Amino acid sequence: MTIDALELRGISKSFPGVHALADVSLVVRPGTVHAICGENGAGKSTLIKIATGAQNADSGVIRIDGQEIDHPSRRVMQKLGIRAIFQERQIALDLSVAENVLLDCLPKRFGRVDWRTAKTLASERLQALEIDLDIDAPVRTLSVAQLQMMEIARAVSFEARLIVMDEPTASLSRHELEPLFRVIERLRREGVAVLFISHHLEEVFEIADEITVMRDGSVVAQGLTAEFTPASVAELMFGRIIDSSRVNDRADDQAGKPMLVLKGVSTERLNNVSFSVASGEILAVTGGIGAGVSELARVAAGASLKTSGEVFVVDESRKMQGIRSRRHALRLGLAFLPADRKRQGLLLERTLVDNVVLGQQAVGLHPIFTPSSAAKLAKSLVPAANIKTANIDVVVGTLSGGNQQKAMIGRWMGVKTKIMIFDEPTAGIDIASKFEIYNELRRLANSGVAVLVCSTDFQEVGQVADRVIVMRSGNVIGEIDGQSATERRLLEMEMSK
Amino acid sequence: MTETPRAPMKQRLLRSDAVRFMAPLVVAILAISLYTNGKNDNFLGGDNLKNILLQVSVLGIIAIGQTLLIAAGQLDLSVATLAALAGVIGATRIKDGGSELWAVILVLLVCALFGLIWGLLVAGLRIPPFILTLGGTSLFASIALRISKSSPVPARERFEWLGRAKLLGIQTPIWFFLIIVVVAALVMRYTRFGRHVYATGSNEEASYLTGIPTARTKVLCFVISSTLAGFAGLVAMARISTGDPRNGSQLALQAIAAVVLGGGTLAGGRGSPIGTFIGVVLLAVVQSALTFNNVQTFWNDAVFGGVLIFAVVVTAIGDLRRRRFGARPLLASLIQRTSKASAEVKT
Numbered sequence: 001m002t003i004d005a006l007e008l009r010g011i012s013k014s015f016p017g018v019h020a021l022a023d024v025s026l027v028v029r030p031g032t033v034h035a036i037c038g039e040n041g042a043g044k045s046t047l048i049k050i051a052t053g054a055q056n057a058d059s060g061v062i063r064i065d066g067q068e069i070d071h072p073s074r075r076v077m078q079k080l081g082i083r084a085i086f087q088e089r090q091i092a093l094d095l096s097v098a099e100n101v102l103l104d105c106l107p108k109r110f111g112r113v114d115w116r117t118a119k120t121l122a123s124e125r126l127q128a129l130e131i132d133l134d135i136d137a138p139v140r141t142l143s144v145a146q147l148q149m150m151e152i153a154r155a156v157s158f159e160a161r162l163i164v165m166d167e168p169t170a171s172l173s174r175h176e177l178e179p180l181f182r183v184i185e186r187l188r189r190e191g192v193a194v195l196f197i198s199h200h201l202e203e204v205f206e207i208a209d210e211i212t213v214m215r216d217g218s219v220v221a222q223g224l225t226a227e228f229t230p231a232s233v234a235e236l237m238f239g240r241i242i243d244s245s246r247v248n249d250r251a252d253d254q255a256g257k258p259m260l261v262l263k264g265v266s267t268e269r270l271n272n273v274s275f276s277v278a279s280g281e282i283l284a285v286t287g288g289i290g291a292g293v294s295e296l297a298r299v300a301a302g303a304s305l306k307t308s309g310e311v312f313v314v315d316e317s318r319k320m321q322g323i324r325s326r327r328h329a330l331r332l333g334l335a336f337l338p339a340d341r342k343r344q345g346l347l348l349e350r351t352l353v354d355n356v357v358l359g360q361q362a363v364g365l366h367p368i369f370t371p372s373s374a375a376k377l378a379k380s381l382v383p384a385a386n387i388k389t390a391n392i393d394v395v396v397g398t399l400s401g402g403n404q405q406k407a408m409i410g411r412w413m414g415v416k417t418k419i420m421i422f423d424e425p426t427a428g429i430d431i432a433s434k435f436e437i438y439n440e441l442r443r444l445a446n447s448g449v450a451v452l453v454c455s456t457d458f459q460e461v462g463q464v465a466d467r468v469i470v471m472r473s474g475n476v477i478g479e480i481d482g483q484s485a486t487e488r489r490l491l492e493m494e495m496s497k
Numbered sequence: 498m499t500e501t502p503r504a505p506m507k508q509r510l511l512r513s514d515a516v517r518f519m520a521p522l523v524v525a526i527l528a529i530s531l532y533t534n535g536k537n538d539n540f541l542g543g544d545n546l547k548n549i550l551l552q553v554s555v556l557g558i559i560a561i562g563q564t565l566l567i568a569a570g571q572l573d574l575s576v577a578t579l580a581a582l583a584g585v586i587g588a589t590r591i592k593d594g595g596s597e598l599w600a601v602i603l604v605l606l607v608c609a610l611f612g613l614i615w616g617l618l619v620a621g622l623r624i625p626p627f628i629l630t631l632g633g634t635s636l637f638a639s640i641a642l643r644i645s646k647s648s649p650v651p652a653r654e655r656f657e658w659l660g661r662a663k664l665l666g667i668q669t670p671i672w673f674f675l676i677i678v679v680v681a682a683l684v685m686r687y688t689r690f691g692r693h694v695y696a697t698g699s700n701e702e703a704s705y706l707t708g709i710p711t712a713r714t715k716v717l718c719f720v721i722s723s724t725l726a727g728f729a730g731l732v733a734m735a736r737i738s739t740g741d742p743r744n745g746s747q748l749a750l751q752a753i754a755a756v757v758l759g760g761g762t763l764a765g766g767r768g769s770p771i772g773t774f775i776g777v778v779l780l781a782v783v784q785s786a787l788t789f790n791n792v793q794t795f796w797n798d799a800v801f802g803g804v805l806i807f808a809v810v811v812t813a814i815g816d817l818r819r820r821r822f823g824a825r826p827l828l829a830s831l832i833q834r835t836s837k838a839s840a841e842v843k844t
Contacts, residue, residue, distance in 0.1 A: 301706070303705070326706065326708055330708025335708075336706055336708075338703075338706050344702045348700065349699065354695075358707055359707065361709070368687050368688060369688070370686075370687055379500040379502070380500055389501060392501050393509055
């Protein structure tokens with residue numbers, strides 16, 4: 001009989017007013033990948049925090065290698081070989097790759113850091129995992145995918161027994177998945193256990209040996225991957241059947257008038273990009289990471305500088321207005337919803353009221369605001385954007401990803417917005433909420449807004465867009481209509497020469 | 498369409514700055530006052546109250562400017578020496594035979610210009626305001642010494658209306674302070690500019706991407722703060738009828754302390770003129786109480802430091818308790834454990 005790398009038995013945890021986990025049991029065997037599936041709020045994060053010692057359970061037992069742990073803490077669990085890669089990256093951006101890989105155990109000699117050994121060690125670790133990184137490179141210059149690889153290399157210190165990966169694929173594009181999976185495969189062969197948390201069921205089925213499905217803080221199903229299908233897991237996760245087909249199409253087939261026009265836009269990473277978005281349509285711009293999709297979103301919104309070309313907004317009198325700044329773009333009715341909601345979108349520590357009225361306050365329709373008029377506005381904006389909350393005075397940081405995204409949409413509902421640019425509209429949002437966001441996008445388009453979606457999620461693009469523009473390394477390489485934009489088709493376009 | 502309700506009044510009140518920051522300070526002010534008054538009932542007499550306010554009016558005016566900056570996530574350490582410089586320039590103009598009004602206008606313009614320069618450097622080149630204004634502190638101090646030739650400049654009993662006159666029995670500096678507090682409170686709470694300040698301080702990147710003129714907002718905050726500092730310097734000069742280049746070197750840090758006492762955080766997004774007012778008054782009441790209780794003066798700074806440290810520790814503990822997301826520092830889990838343990842003892 002093999003000894004389990006990690007065993008959680010009867011774990012319960014409650015926060016004031018919330019029952020986060022109820023009697024959860026879980027066993028992860030060495031050399032296997034165990035996936036935990038569940039929508040936001042199912043208790044995944046709490047479970048990980050308990051497994052890694054970041055939080056303590058109210059009741060239940062944790063065993064590592066058969067040994068019961070009396071006082072689990074982050075430190076104790078790390079010593080026992082439980083490592084975690086959280087969604088919030090734990091990286092010292094100004095240090096080199098080598099230093100980051102060895103962050104918690106730099107080799108010392110005579111009380112000083114032994115740099116030569118450190119470099120050798122770091123490169124050995126990277127090589128062992130077949131990760132191709134320059135150990136002297138400053139971490140600031142790495143891509144998201146490379147950062148993640150670096151974190152894995154750090155996690156696999158000398159005696160990692162179990163590595164927890166919390167949504168490791170959330171910010172990766174399709175071809176960046178493969179190296180990640182290769183590394184996981186290697187870990188598995190070396191007898192390391194992996195606890196894999198993900199929204200993406202395809203990935204789970206590609207990599208996991210066992211699956212635990214959670215809903216509302218309880219385990220609803222557990223077993224070998226072969227015992228499930230993606231559809232059955234989705235059903236278990238949400239307690240109902242999820243339709244993954246196209247979101248309803250445009251209300252009328254008539255193409256509206258162009259509202260946003262890009263002419264020959266170039267930056268350091270974009271090369272001569274031209275297209276236009278008409279009112280009432282959803283245009284998606286897609287491509288892998290490195291295609292410049294996100295940069296395009298920023299430039300089109302007036303938030304980043306361009307080296308040449310022009311972004312025009314068509315105003316009421318049908319004149320083309322070149323946008324000069326983010327604020328000028330806003331004045332012309334262009335709203336921007338960035339991908340990184342926490343850092344770039346929301347005032348996390350402030351209330352929902354403060355966040356949804358920000359659109360009005362930015363446009364400055366009224367020079368005078370009173371707290372009661374703000375509350376009055378918020379009372380109507382919150383249900384209009386379908387934000388599910390008990391009241392409007394909640395702190396936005398405590399809302400789910402889906403509701404946070406809707407808070408950002410709500411911000412623009414009280415303002416006359418003609419163009420909305422979404423960068424990765426559903427990054428980090430669970431499947432059920434994704435569809436609500438897609439429906440919001442469609443409702444916005446049907447109300448006459450020109451919607452530009454910049455997304456690296458091919459499935460998403462195929463589900464929402466009326467037209468799709470595919471990019472590769474800063475160039476537009478093709479355009480197809482939304483109906484025929486299946487994942488496979490987009491992938492082919494993206495890969496073809 | 499159905500509306501989403503507000504949170505219950507009680508919950509909103511408990512979370513508001515008024516209850517979290519201002520109420521405890523008011524309680525502290527009252528407690529200290531009553532205690533001291535018990536020993537010497539002149540403490541709560543009208544003369545002493547006016548005296549207390551008069552003592553802090555200069556600090557208070559500077560602190561209001563600092564409130565705007567801190568709410569916008571900025572900081573200006575140079576306001577103290579800028580105030581001294583303002584006093585010296587004002588007094589020098591009078592000495593050379595200029596009119597009072599022109600001296601005031603000139604000083605305010607010069608200070609606004611310095612604020613504009615700080616603002617443009619901070620917003621345009623993204624220079625950290627801490628270092629920039631630290632440099633400014635030395636710069637202003639030197640200029641003030643140069644202009645005054647290192648000795649106080651007599652203002653020849655002029656500027657009475659700025660520093661020594663009374664209106665309805667109350668000295669004009671108190672009036673200036675109170676008016677500035679009220680105007681700032683209204684602007685921060687009700688105007689577009691005020692809301693932009695808080696948004697910029699809460700999350701500058703998000704505010705910028707939303708389309709809020711974050712750069713302009715920051716520049717305006719620096720201009721307003723520097724102008725207020727200049728005005729405060731004129732008031733200080735008028736009170737003693739002398740432009741002293743070495744006057745009030747502690748004011749910048751005291752002003753920041755008052756803002757933090759009143760609920761501001763250096764991370765930005767929080768702080769209010771009313772809170773700052775109460776913070777300033779607390780500092781003054783403590784100071785006056787020490788005098789009334791015959792505590793030796795070398796304890797003044799220690800008490801000032803102690804009050805500040807106590808206030809931020811209490812606030813931090815309150816924040817940890819309320820926080821439901823993000824990393825939990827050691828102290829938070831300690832608190833949780835002790836409160837859990839005490840709950841177990843009770844049952």
